[in-house]
Amino acid sequence: MELLCCEVDPTRRALPDPNLLYDDRVLHNLLTIEERYLPQCSYFKCVQKDIQPFMRRMVATWMLEVCEEQKCEEEVFPLAMNYLDRFLAVVPTRKCHLQLLGAVCMFLASKLKETIPLTAEKLCIYTDNSIKTQELLEWELVVLGKLKWSLAAVTPHDFIEHILRKLPLPEDKLILIRKHAQTFIALCATDFNFAMYPPSMIATGSVGAAICGLQLDDGDRSLSGDSLTDFLAKITSTDVDCLKACQEQIESVLVSNLRQVRQQQQQSNPSKTVEELDQASTPTDVRDINL
Template identity: 85%
Template sequence: MELLCCEVDPVRRAVPDPNLLYDDRILQNLLTIEERYLPQCSYFKCVQKDIQPYMRRMVATWMLEVCEEQKCEEEVFPLAMNYLDRFLAGVPTPKSHLQLLGAVCMFLASKLKETIPLTAEKLCIYTDNSIKPQELLEWELVVLGKLKWNLAAVTPHDFIEHILRKLPQPREKLSLIRKHAQTFIALCATDFKFAMYPPSMIATGSVGAAICGLQQDEDVSSLTGDALTDLLAKITNTDVDCLKACQEQIEAVLLNSLQQFRQDQRDGGKSEDELDQASTPTDVRDIDL
């Protein structure tokens, strides 16, 4: 006798809309507007005095962990990082405010993208109660004002389906490729080097890296190497060399993360400080190269 467990997913999702996913005009429009939502400058050089690149990595890693533990939609984390980068590109900020800002950005991104958004109270608990819900709400307005209420930023996730449907992959491989590409996108969002890259390039590079990585274990693609890169570049109008460079950087960041993770495991009991500086997004751990 078979037992059926009919638990209903509490989050209601819309079915994929072919009008949005299978129309090339959507992709073209996304490509046209994506650059509007990039941070305006490399802010470590020209705006921030107190905040260092490793601090962004710390807060990003924390944000990713919160999003994962709360099972947020995949887009929430990269979108929140986009808000954070755009805010920091305009407002000099002391490092003691950075975690609050990270929480505010997750709060906003979650409200924009999720059916059941993160609550202010939960986010404050995740900061070990170093901030209060009231402060989070007040800073929410500050961030909104500085972002000029432009929250619907284009993220790499917006491109994934458009890219995948144009690849000659067998259907059954797509979900694995999608999952790995999403992990790469999250990984990119933790690294400042990718903050100024157009989302379409990150998406394309992530799909390329996902396919290349998976290809080593199983046959997921009839296209490989240069032919794959050429096709990917064509889909998002990306320069082939830029795309190659981007994909290599993504692979390098992954390798780096894995090494960091292995080292963390070897070191076993580490002080909290050191743990904080580990830049390993937890999801990457189940990718095996």
């Protein structure tokens, strides 16, 4: 009976493989191939005529909410956004098909990363049944063809564990950094300004922003200011100035999102003071309220 109970546990996840995490050849290979999976161009300038950046942000926010509500693996949402950006970089798409494309990208990403993938029927429900199951399945083949069936894309999440294992911090603090870095990665995925950034830079900048925001240097000068940036840049062979600019941009996106959240909260709870609303100003809280 105990064996049966364990086998049917729907939330069971695969554990990290230390043979992969502690082999620098894996990190090197990820850095070598990551640019293969970037969008070919800034598609709002040269490909898309009917879709605007704010529309991408809206569908990305919806996709994030679906992934969070369904408790998907952290990799699913950034991977789905990678598919969406790569498709939009090569195929002019009507705005009425954007949510359908987002649903298809989540469908494919969950198949690749989830133990129990999202179903076509469930995704159609999340669109208020504005699309039909058959339509989603037909578009799945279209997207696969345009992506040339190259679905194992490198995302920022692939670098997180490789970066964290090199930090001179105890496990409890690494857990906190990981959680906040994952939040930053999700925020970056919703913002088109990061679509052309290498995943390693987004991951490194997210870890740096998490450490600075949480103030976890413990008096270690190597984990503060420019020393931290230099330390992280060496791990992923990233240009120091580019990494610093990326981290500043990530922090700016967080501030902008927090400002929007406070405005929304003030509109819905006008009796609360700014100080009370500011108490929720952490990356984890931003993620929990489904930006």
